[in-house]
Amino acid sequence: MDTGHILRKLRVPAGWVFFIMVVFFGSIRTLWPLTLVIAGEAIRTAASGIIKKNEELACGGIYRFVRHPLYFGSFLIAAGFCAAFGTLPIWIYFLIFFPATYISTIRQEERFLAEKFPLEYNFYRRHVPAFFPLFFRRFTGCTVPVSFSIVRCFQNGELINWLVIAATAGALFIKTFLTSTRSI
Numbered sequence: 001m002d003t004g005h006i007l008r009k010l011r012v013p014a015g016w017v018f019f020i021m022v023v024f025f026g027s028i029r030t031l032w033p034l035t036l037v038i039a040g041e042a043i044r045t046a047a048s049g050i051i052k053k054n055e056e057l058a059c060g061g062i063y064r065f066v067r068h069p070l071y072f073g074s075f076l077i078a079a080g081f082c083a084a085f086g087t088l089p090i091w092i093y094f095l096i097f098f099p100a101t102y103i104s105t106i107r108q109e110e111r112f113l114a115e116k117f118p119l120e121y122n123f124y125r126r127h128v129p130a131f132f133p134l135f136f137r138r139f140t141g142c143t144v145p146v147s148f149s150i151v152r153c154f155q156n157g158e159l160i161n162w163l164v165i166a167a168t169a170g171a172l173f174i175k176t177f178l179t180s181t182r183s184i
Helices: 003-025 034-048 069-085 088-116 118-127 150-155 158-182
Strands: none
Touching: 003 069, 003 088, 003 158, 034 069, 034 150, 034 158, 069 088, 069 158, 088 118, 150 158
């Protein structure tokens, strides 16, 4: 049994469980971390509008700074929700499931890209960090033309992410409002 395969399959369901936990257990602590949530989704949107999954190597745009901007964006979103609304169970869940599912996913994706684009990807991998971007240094060796497409962004599912984020934050604001009006 391949544990990595199981963890990769759990990535999306674990994300849904995370958002449900945030709504169920969370309460508004502070709002500044929502900037992390917005920045994370902006990074995901920028990446989703560029990537042509399994067709060509994405190495331009946001991919000039980090090889896995979708996953980094997801990290910022989850960390932002934890900091803004998180309680101990939410933080524990995030600290266990995020690395467990994403490390396995990144490793598998790296193997796939190295096989599919052997020369280009190995060169790209040597110059661009995997997860934490280096915004002060950008990769200039990309030969693939970069064009952002909002249609591609929606085809890659980013509208759903925006809606889940809005629904989660909205539910927490409503929950907080209802809780505070009951105590008056």
